[in-house]
Amino acid sequence: MKKVVLVLLSITLTLSLAACGKKKADSGKERLVIAFAEAGYGRGWLENLEAAFEAENENVDIILDGNPNMTANAGPKIESGRDLADIYFLLETNWQRWATRGYLEPLDDLYEMETEPGVTLEDKLIDEVVEFGRIGDNMYALPWNDGVTGLVYNSKMFRDKGWEVPETVNDLIDLTEQIKTEGAGVKPFTWPGQYSAYWNFVVYGWWAQYEGLEAMNEFYQFESPEVFKQEGKLKALEAYETLIGDQSNSTAGVNGLIHTQAQMQFINGFAAMIPNGLWIESEMKAALPAGFEMKMMPIPTIEGAKEPKINNSMLGDFIVVPKQARNKELAKEFLRFMAEDKQLLQYTKDTGTPRPFEYDPTTIEGLSPFILSALEIWKNSKSFYIISKSPLYYGVYVNTFPKSGAPYGDIYLGEESAESVWNGDYQYVFERWDEFKRNAGMTD
Amino acid sequence: MRQSKKLLLFITLILLVFGLASCQKDAKPPVYEEDLTMHIGAWVSPSTVKDEEGNYKYITLEQYQRIKDSGINVIYALYEHIDLNATLLALDLSEQVGIEYYVRDSRVAGLFQDIFDSNGNVIQSEYEDDLEIFLNAIEPYKDHPAFKGHLIVDEPSADLYQWLGFYHEVYQEYLPDKDFYVNLFPTYASLAARGDRDYEDYIGEYIEVVKPKFVSYDHYPLMLFYEESVLTDDYLLNLEIVATKSKEAGLPFWLFLQSVGYFNITGTQRRDITEADLRFQSAVAMAYGTKGIQHFTYWTPDSGGIESFSDAFITKDGEKTPTYDAGTKVNHEILSFDHVYLSFDWQSVMTYSTTPDFPNTNFRMINTEDKHKRIKSFKGTEDVLIGTFKGQNKEDGFMVVNFTDPAFGKTNDVTITFNDASHALVYIDGVEQTVKLNKGKLTLNLASGSSAFVIPY
Numbered sequence: 040m041k042k043v044v045l046v047l048l049s050i051t052l053t054l055s056l057a058a059c060g061k062k063k064a065d066s067g068k069e070r071l072v073i074a075f076a077e078a079g080y081g082r083g084w085l086e087n088l089e090a091a092f093e094a095e096n097e098n099v100d101i102i103l104d105g106n107p108n109m110t111a112n113a114g115p116k117i118e119s120g121r122d123l124a125d126i127y128f129l130l131e132t133n134w135q136r137w138a139t140r141g142y143l144e145p146l147d148d149l150y151e152m153e154t155e156p157g158v159t160l161e162d163k164l165i166d167e168v169v170e171f172g173r174i175g176d177n178m179y180a181l182p183w184n185d186g187v188t189g190l191v192y193n194s195k196m197f198r199d200k201g202w203e204v205p206e207t208v209n210d211l212i213d214l215t216e217q218i219k220t221e222g223a224g225v226k227p228f229t230w231p232g233q234y235s236a237y238w239n240f241v242v243y244g245w246w247a248q249y250e251g252l253e254a255m256n257e258f259y260q261f262e263s264p265e266v267f268k269q270e271g272k273l274k275a276l277e278a279y280e281t282l283i284g285d286q287s288n289s290t291a292g293v294n295g296l297i298h299t300q301a302q303m304q305f306i307n308g309f310a311a312m313i314p315n316g317l318w319i320e321s322e323m324k325a326a327l328p329a330g331f332e333m334k335m336m337p338i339p340t341i342e343g344a345k346e347p348k349i350n351n352s353m354l355g356d357f358i359v360v361p362k363q364a365r366n367k368e369l370a371k372e373f374l375r376f377m378a379e380d381k382q383l384l385q386y387t388k389d390t391g392t393p394r395p396f397e398y399d400p401t402t403i404e405g406l407s408p409f410i411l412s413a414l415e416i417w418k419n420s421k422s423f424y425i426i427s428k429s430p431l432y433y434g435v436y437v438n439t440f441p442k443s444g445a446p447y448g449d450i451y452l453g454e455e456s457a458e459s460v461w462n463g464d465y466q467y468v469f470e471r472w473d474e475f476k477r478n479a480g481m482t483d
Numbered sequence: 484m485r486q487s488k489k490l491l492l493f494i495t496l497i498l499l500v501f502g503l504a505s506c507q508k509d510a511k512p513p514v515y516e517e518d519l520t521m522h523i524g525a526w527v528s529p530s531t532v533k534d535e536e537g538n539y540k541y542i543t544l545e546q547y548q549r550i551k552d553s554g555i556n557v558i559y560a561l562y563e564h565i566d567l568n569a570t571l572l573a574l575d576l577s578e579q580v581g582i583e584y585y586v587r588d589s590r591v592a593g594l595f596q597d598i599f600d601s602n603g604n605v606i607q608s609e610y611e612d613d614l615e616i617f618l619n620a621i622e623p624y625k626d627h628p629a630f631k632g633h634l635i636v637d638e639p640s641a642d643l644y645q646w647l648g649f650y651h652e653v654y655q656e657y658l659p660d661k662d663f664y665v666n667l668f669p670t671y672a673s674l675a676a677r678g679d680r681d682y683e684d685y686i687g688e689y690i691e692v693v694k695p696k697f698v699s700y701d702h703y704p705l706m707l708f709y710e711e712s713v714l715t716d717d718y719l720l721n722l723e724i725v726a727t728k729s730k731e732a733g734l735p736f737w738l739f740l741q742s743v744g745y746f747n748i749t750g751t752q753r754r755d756i757t758e759a760d761l762r763f764q765s766a767v768a769m770a771y772g773t774k775g776i777q778h779f780t781y782w783t784p785d786s787g788g789i790e791s792f793s794d795a796f797i798t799k800d801g802e803k804t805p806t807y808d809a810g811t812k813v814n815h816e817i818l819s820f821d822h823v824y825l826s827f828d829w830q831s832v833m834t835y836s837t838t839p840d841f842p843n844t845n846f847r848m849i850n851t852e853d854k855h856k857r858i859k860s861f862k863g864t865e866d867v868l869i870g871t872f873k874g875q876n877k878e879d880g881f882m883v884v885n886f887t888d889p890a891f892g893k894t895n896d897v898t899i900t901f902n903d904a905s906h907a908l909v910y911i912d913g914v915e916q917t918v919k920l921n922k923g924k925l926t927l928n929l930a931s932g933s934s935a936f937v938i939p940y
Contacts, residue, residue, distance in 0.1 A: 078708065107708025111751070112716035112844070115670040118681050119720065122847040136674035140681070233791040234746075297746060297791055434675045478642055480679075 068100040071369050074113065074124035076356075077105030080321070084389035085128075091385070092376055099369065117142045120363045125370040128183055131355025135433040138179035144360040145177040149371040154378045163378060167252065167424050168354065168395045174428070181374060183356035185395040185422065187335060187413040188240035188316035194408070195332040196225070196311055204336045208245065208278045211339045215288045218311050228283065229310035231301040232294035235447035237314045238279060239439070242447075244338035244351040245275035247423040251345035259427040261437055264472045267465040276450070276457035278341055283451050294448060299323075306331055316353065317392055320409045334412035337420065350420035354395060393417050395424075436475040442467040510905045510940055512917055513878055521821035522737055522775030523814050524557040525550070527782040528584070530799065531562040531569045541782075541801045542569055547576035550781065553796065553807060554814025557631055558781065559664075560587035570624060577629035585664055587634040590620040595650045603645075618657065625658065632662025638701075639665060641678035641685050644692040651693055665695065666739070669702035670721040682721070686728045698729045701739035701779060704764065705890070707754035712890030716844040718767070719832075719868070723849050726771040726829060737775030740764040742810060743783065744793035755793050758809035759889035759932030762912060765813055766934030770870030770882040772829020776817070778810060816913030823910065824936055827872035827880040833858070834886070835867040835897075842866070845886075855879075857939060859902050859923060865895040874938070881937045885929035897927040897935075904939035911935045 075085060082105045089101040106112060110130040116122050117137055137143050150161040150172075161169060164182075172180035197204065200221055205211040215227040231237055247255045249271035258266045282288055290310050293301070302323050305313040308331075313319075317335070320327075340347040360370045376382060380398055387393055387400040391410040401414050431437045440446055442463045449455035455463075468475075528550075529541035550558050558577065563569040564587040577584040594617050598609035624630050633654075639647065647665060654663045667689060670682045677685045690698065704718040722738070729736040741764065744755035765776050780795045796807040817824075831852045836842035843866055855871055857879040865887045872880035885895035901907070901923040909916045909925070912933050918925060920939070927935050 106713060106716065106844070107711060108706045108713050108715060111671040114673065115682065115717035115720055116848070118670075118674075119848070121720065121849075122716070122844060133673045133675050136679065140674060140679070233786050435673070478640075 070100050072102045072124040073126045074104040075128035076109040076130045080390040117361050125364040125366045127359050138174040143179040144362050144367050147178050152375040160378050163396045165395045181358040182395045183358050185393045186352045187417045188351045188353050189338045190312050190336050191315045192312045194334040205339045207340045226290045226310045227288045229290045229301045229304040231296045231298040233297045236445040238447040240314050242275045242279050244349050245341040246271040247349045248341050248344035249274050261429040261431045264469040273461040280457040317413045333409050337416050348420040350416050350422045352422040352424050354424045430479040434479040436479050512908045515823045515826045517822045519822045519825035523555050524777035525555045525781035526559045527561045527780040528558045542572050547580045551580040551582050553811040557583045559585040564589040574627045574629045583631035584629045585634050596646050634664045637666045638668045641680045648692040667700040670717045690732045698736040703741035703753050705754050707752045714888050719845040720848040722771040735774035738768045738773050739777045739779040742778040743780050743795040746791045761813040763889045763932035766884045770868050770884050819913040820910040827874045830871045833869045859900040861899040863895045863897040865893050884934040889932040892931045895929045900924045901939040908938040
């Protein structure tokens with residue numbers, strides 16, 4: 040008897056599942072498949088968008104294909120055309136090559152679509168990122184997340200000790216002495232020595248302050264090796280050297296830490312500051328001690344700065360539509376919809392992250408003090424974006440520190456100086472310039 | 484009537500016994516000579532760190548014996564590249580313990596690259612200069628019994644193939660029996676890194692231009708994101724492309740296994756490795772007919788500013804880790820039936836999905852065979868990957884893999900019904916069993932990460 044019931048149950052279940060699967064396929068609705076890097080922001084933001092879009096477009100059925108590793112997975116799919124989605128939301132990677140190889144759908148018409156009456160998507164994008172998606176004559180990508188990076192500080196500790204948030208690099212240098220004197224063993228900084236490129240968040244900011252955004256843009260076009268002689272890069276490295284070359288300013292053994300270990304030191308009060316970004320709060324959410332408070336400080340201004348208020352966005356996350364996607368027009372309509380004011384505010388509310396459009400996310404209620412402090416910086420600073428159209432850059436032949444990759448550990452250990460890094464990068468690139476250009480297909 | 488029933492039963496039993504006996508007699512298991520050995524390589528040999536007295540701390544007989552004991556039969560140099568003394572000592576120790584050694588020699592690695600004029604013609608004097616450097620460099624070890632070849636380049640852009648092809652030709656002239664070792668990028672490497680070639684061209688052009696003896700590549704599939712384990716989506720696609728191109732060219736291919744966890748500043752995190760992870764990766768590669776597995780890594784590499792490694796088989800301080808024990812076990816499982824497995828040629832793959840309407844992404848991305856004349860049906864309680872093979876005597880072989888991420892510890896009960904078979908020779912994780920089939924049906928209980936190589940007869 041039991042067996043009969045089991046068999047009947049199995050048959051019923053199988054038939055029901057088959058019917059479920061069929062219902063979607065036969066619903067007659069247009070299907071929009073969205074693949075996305077399901078990383079720190081989870082999928083709630085996209086489920087909200089899905090619901091809002093489907094509410095306005097009853098004939099659309101959105102399928103979400105989230106995967107933490109989607110950024111790496113997308114390349115082989117877009118290249119091979121197998122298991123292809125209609126839209127990809129991906130973290131920073133080299134999408135430019137996909138465009139030059141013809142794998143991506145041009146999005147020029149999307150840029151011309153109106154998000155609000157009389158305002159095109161292009162109008163609404165922050166000026167500095169309008170060209171983000173351009174390769175040659177066409178737009179192939181849309182920026183996804185904007186960012187805020189720099190120095191995060193323990194705001195409760197600062198308040199309790201009466202420490203002022205430094206406005207200049209010199210203030211910061213003075214503050215490090217004050218912390219060491221008054222901090223009862225607290226060190227000014229902790230940072231992940233194993234991933235020392237976290238210092239890019241601050242050092243690039245100083246460099247951009249000193250040189251201004253135009254010169255930074257010039258650097259990243261890599262027209263000649265002479266761009267590596269920009270003085271701002273040296274000044275920024277010197278500021279870093281002054282602060283971090285003094286090993287007493289960092290927690291002991293910092294050189295061996297990975298990011299989560301450094302962040303644990305920070306939230307547990309071993310250090311007052313850490314180079315980091317907007318994501319630290321969600322990344323450490325589960326471990327935050329009761330009563331812990333942190334905020335992001337505007338990057339302290341370097342002496343001689345042309346642009347004192349710089350936010351180092353580290354923008355790079357992007358959205359693309361594959362050329363072979365099945366529902367390209369619907370994909371574009373979805374992306375237009377996402378750029379409406381209402382959706383942008385909802386996005387920031389869901390993720391704590393701004394998108395690079397003209398809107399004011401600081402008006403959103405219920406944001407944490409940390410997110411609010413970061414959004415205030417985003418709102419009140421000029422954001423620095425690395426947008427390079429040079430095949431040398433997106434072909435990974437040159438980058439910011441071509442010789443060392445990230446020189447911060449060596450400077451901390453005294454194995455390199457700011458000047459030797461600066462000179463070394465120039466020499467390295469100068470000697471290989473023709474070879475790089477040849478390899479990047481920039482010469483005959 | 485009762486008597487005749489008994490008699491009928493008796494006769495039936497006799498017939499059955501004789502029938503079965505004759506079956507047993509006809510169904511002889513195939514026999515395989517023990518003359519084939521799987522290439523089990525490993526990147527990063529013991530480090531060149533010296534003690535206070537100037538002696539190599541880790542290039543020792545004890546460390547090399549450990550390599551041998553682990554089942555690795557070829558160790559790949561890394562830190563010895565500018566240290567000839569370290570190379571020679573490592574070669575001696577390799578010979579002593581009975582393994583082979585890939586030399587990494589910085590004098591050799593980049594030769595013959597700049598000997599062409601702007602029209603691509605060889606400048607004879609430059610060629611002769613480089614040849615002299617080459618011959619001088621290899622002189623101290625070229626006849627060493629443990630010398631298996633040179634690590635020439637890791638993950639080259641396709642832009643380097645012309646050079647590599649030229650170099651390979653020269654290399655073969657002077658070292659015809661040695662390996663000109665090149666390891667290629669995975670599918671998830673950027674187009675830029677691959678020299679703007681799509682992956683099929685990247686592999687195809689390598690075979691065509693460099694004319695290698697084998698194809699080696701890496702693909703590290705075991706990811707960790709926010710403490711969640713995932714497999715790379717293109718793990719099988721990568722295998723499919725390499726296996727197919729290699730088969731077309733009549734070449735063996737070797738795949739690197741992820742034998743260490745690492746984190747990259749870009750956010751890429753590969754998780755730490757378990758025994759099931761190593762077993763799983765070996766089995767998946769074998770389902771595509773790999774003729775060699777390679778561990779990345781044996782010795783724990785130094786971390787850089789943008790990349791950090793957890794402990795591999797051996798720590799940076801020369802201590803064994805749990806990965807050593809796991810790797811040793813899995814390597815020996817393979818070595819216990821490699822002579823059988825290597826007697827077969829890979830044909831294709833088949834899959835079974837528990838969610839046929841929306842299979843796992845790896846299955847969605849690959850080409851598979853829907854049927855096989857030897858298989859009537861098959862299914863699993865979890866997803867199943869089957870590699871199909873043909874033996875030297877046209878017999879069928881099947882590599883049956885529990886295709887679930889070992890991080891989740893899922894057991895898979897796989898049932899296969901074979902046509903025209905009463906028995907099967909089965910190697911579950913290397914252990915041989917002869918199984919009598921019930922109407923052709925074989926049931927396999929595959930633990931997480933496990934596989935079975937099945938030869939029905």
